[in-house]
Amino acid sequence: MNKDELVELVIKYFKKVDAGDPSYLDLFSEDVDFFFPKFGQAKGKNALVExxxxxxxxxxxxxxxxxxxxxxxxxxxxxxxxxxxGVMSDGTSWPDNNVSTGRFCSVFEFKGEKISRMYVYVDPDFPSQDLERISVLSGESHA
Structure with a gap:
């Protein structure tokens, strides 16, 4: 596949996720290598489902x-x-565009037409509730 086709598949993934469409799984290889902070690294479509x-x-x-x-x-x-x-299950909208800006980086690797590796780099504290680290990194705390 050429680079435009690979990008098209990645865009399709994000559109399916945003729509809550579980067929996003069809874009992945059976043995996909997956990483997400605080979830860890895992292999296989079952890891994506979990x-x-x-x-x-x-x-x-x-x-x-x-x-x-x-x-x-x-x-x-x-x-x-x-x-x-998005919106958390408690109704909190994020990002707050103050501390949390919703920035992420995802790396996709392909084998043929399937995503064989997806590593997501993001702060999973979407609604900025990790006040201890926020105060240290913002300079409010002298810990």
């Missing part, structure tokens, strides 16, 4: 600013830098 169940229990909705993505391709890899947001 991750989806876990994160889905904390979210009412999620969106990605697909039009604003910065996309880089290298061989069989597609790297996406972007912004996301």
């Amino acid at each position: 991750f989806g169940n876990r994160i889905g229990s904390s979210l009412i909705s999620i969106w990605h600013d697909i039009e604003g993505f910065q996309i880089t391709t290298a061989g069989n890899k597609v790297i996406v830098e972007g912004q996301e947001g």
Whole structure:
């Protein structure tokens, strides 16, 4: 597949996730290598389902600013830098665009037409509730 086709598959993934369409799984290889902070690294589509169940229990909705993505391709890899947001299960909207800006980076690697590796780099504290670290990094605390 050429780079435009790979990018098209990645965009399709984000659109399916935003729509809550479980057929996003069809875009992945059976032995996909997956990483997400605080979830860890796991292999296989079952890991994606488990991750989806876990994160889905904390979210009412999620969106990605697909039009604003910065996309880089290298061989069989597609790297996406972007912004996301949504609503937590308690009704809290994020990002707050103060501490939390919803920035993420996802790296996709392909074998043929399937995503064989997806590593997501994001602060999973979507609604900025980790006050201890926020106060240290913002300079409010002298810990």
